[in-house]
Amino acid sequence: TQLLEQSPQFLSIQEGENLTVYCNSSSVFSSLQWYRQEPGEGPVLLVTVVTGGEVKKLKRLTFQFGDARKDSSLHITAAQPGDTGLYLCAGENYGGATNKLIFGTGTLLAVQP
Amino acid sequence: NAGVMQNPRHLVRRRGQEARLRCSPMKGHSHVYWYRQLPEEGLKFMVYLQKENIIDESGMPKERFSAEFPKEGPSILRIQQVVRGDSAAYFCASSPVPDRRTQYFGPGTRLLVL
Numbered sequence: 450t451q452l453l454e455q456s457p458q459f460l461s462i463q464e465g466e467n468l469t470v471y472c473n474s475s476s477v478f479s480s481l482q483w484y485r486q487e488p489g490e491g492p493v494l495l496v497t498v499v500t501g502g503e504v505k506k507l508k509r510l511t512f513q514f515g516d517a518r519k520d521s522s523l524h525i526t527a528a529q530p531g532d533t534g535l536y537l538c539a540g541e542n543y544g545g546a547t548n549k550l551i552f553g554t555g556t557l558l559a560v561q562p
Numbered sequence: 563n564a565g566v567m568q569n570p571r572h573l574v575r576r577r578g579q580e581a582r583l584r585c586s587p588m589k590g591h592s593h594v595y596w597y598r599q600l601p602e603e604g605l606k607f608m609v610y611l612q613k614e615n616i617i618d619e620s621g622m623p624k625e626r627f628s629a630e631f632p633k634e635g636p637s638i639l640r641i642q643q644v645v646r647g648d649s650a651a652y653f654c655a656s657s658p659v660p661d662r663r664t665q666y667f668g669p670g671t672r673l674l675v676l
Contacts, residue, residue, distance in 0.1 A: 537605065
């Protein structure tokens with residue numbers, strides 16, 4: 450069974466601070482996706498990383514896919530209250546009959562003004 | 563371009579009743595996935611469908627749960643004889659052809675079984 454562990458599970462920081470969320474697995478994935486979910490809503494896709502070692506930037510968010518495609522990280526610079534939410538990583542194995550996502554355990558981020 | 567639509571957003575059922583959850587994928591998307599988010603747990607895959615076909619139902623409970631995606635109309639997740647343990651948020655996602663790796667999620671249906 451493929452599992453994705455996220456750390457930390459909870460994070461409460463002040464506006465302006467930096468933070469990093471980790472997503473780790475013993476399994477290799479074809480791609481790794483990051484989502485943000487707000488209360489009462491569905492997950493919203495932030496980014497997809499495909500190549501081992503790939504780095505993608507989305508404004509203040511930097512995503513990295515591990516060289517071995519088993520882990521990923523999300524770094525937020527100068528966090529804002531609007532960044533508050535549940536961050537989920539999800540691994541996917543492309544090319545088979547299904548593209549089901551294996552979701553991580555989630556990181557709940559609260560950014561205090 | 564409207565996103566993935568799910569209805570109802572909230573559904574309350576008594577034990578033993580049936581629950582029907584509907585999902586309309588994004589326009590042009592022919593792949594639908596259903597996921598369940600139980601309280602204090604992460605999102606778990608349930609079933610993957612294409613029009614008129616179930617491709618992967620490895621995450622579906624063996625009994626009481628069924629899913630369909632007819633040629634016309636929305637995808638339906640049906641739960642018969644609901645029990646309290648079925649209370650959860652059920653999310654539908656759709657993806658286009660050929661980029662099946664990108665899944666767009668709907669807002670979910672929150673099912674509460676009394």
